[in-house]
Amino acid sequence: MTTPYAPKRSLGQHFLAHSETARWIAGHGAINNQDTVIEIGPGTGILTEVLADTGARIFAIEKDVRLFPHLNKKFKNRKNVTIIEGDATRFPWETLIQKTHPAVLMGNLPYNVSTRILFELLFWTPLFRKWVFLFQKEVASRIYAKANDASYGALSVFVQSMTRPEGLGVLSPGDFKPPPKVYSELVGFSMKAVASPPIRDANFVKVVRTAFAHRRKMLRNNLKSLFPEHPSLLEHVLAESGIEGTRRAQSLSVEDFLRLTRIIKRAKG
Numbered sequence: 001m002t003t004p005y006a007p008k009r010s011l012g013q014h015f016l017a018h019s020e021t022a023r024w025i026a027g028h029g030a031i032n033n034q035d036t037v038i039e040i041g042p043g044t045g046i047l048t049e050v051l052a053d054t055g056a057r058i059f060a061i062e063k064d065v066r067l068f069p070h071l072n073k074k075f076k077n078r079k080n081v082t083i084i085e086g087d088a089t090r091f092p093w094e095t096l097i098q099k100t101h102p103a104v105l106m107g108n109l110p111y112n113v114s115t116r117i118l119f120e121l122l123f124w125t126p127l128f129r130k131w132v133f134l135f136q137k138e139v140a141s142r143i144y145a146k147a148n149d150a151s152y153g154a155l156s157v158f159v160q161s162m163t164r165p166e167g168l169g170v171l172s173p174g175d176f177k178p179p180p181k182v183y184s185e186l187v188g189f190s191m192k193a194v195a196s197p198p199i200r201d202a203n204f205v206k207v208v209r210t211a212f213a214h215r216r217k218m219l220r221n222n223l224k225s226l227f228p229e230h231p232s233l234l235e236h237v238l239a240e241s242g243i244e245g246t247r248r249a250q251s252l253s254v255e256d257f258l259r260l261t262r263i264i265k266r267a268k269g
């Protein structure tokens, strides 16, 4: 449909141009009529409509109130669709979803806040069965990159400590209206069952961020700021972790970071 107003770049409004693309995205959710599905940023409702056709319970969270008259009209007769005004960067997910019935979360995410939304969601993985999101291609590569890949960084480690991300296919600028300047990639995430979520451990977040603070620096030089009082402790920690201080953060796997965090916590008492 043509929108009755100018799409806002500040809200990352690049709408899907074709309903086949919406069907392709929705298909990756493997949704049935018993599911609860949450869509982030329904926009003009092209993906929402395909999701609604599955018979699942759909909640669509949209920030731009200008879209509400159109969305409310479009889904007036769809009893399974609820449009919610909200901001996905700080949404109270636990109020919408029961832990006993994990939801599927989907969206063609607003690119300017996609990593913020993703980081926030990592705190709530037990509420979800699956996520399927479109990202700017370069961001998608950072999400699923493995150790030693050029795109591997703190975002890859945080996301992979809580989920298993998988690239599902690339879309070109012409698949959107208006076309963005970049390619996009669909990423599917399954949730990892973790007894104590690393992302909720401030030590883990700090160790990873500090290790990647200066990507070209050796691990030893980045991590020394964690031991201002006892610089020699760092060498013990590295030795016990079996990680050479001359390595770069980029060469450490997620498991390496988890082990390193455990040993640093113990060493600091």
Ligand code: SAM
Pocket (backbone or CB within 6 Å): 011, 012, 013, 014, 015, 016, 040, 041, 042, 043, 044, 045, 046, 047, 061, 062, 063, 064, 086, 087, 088, 089, 107, 108, 109, 110, 111, 113
């Ligand atoms: N799903 C539609 C589609 O595929 O055509 C729209 C996708 S568009 C890339 C992103 C949508 O997210 C827009 O409708 C935008 O208004 C909305 N949005 C932007 N920031 C948001 C936020 N913080 N929370 C919820 N929705 C947001």
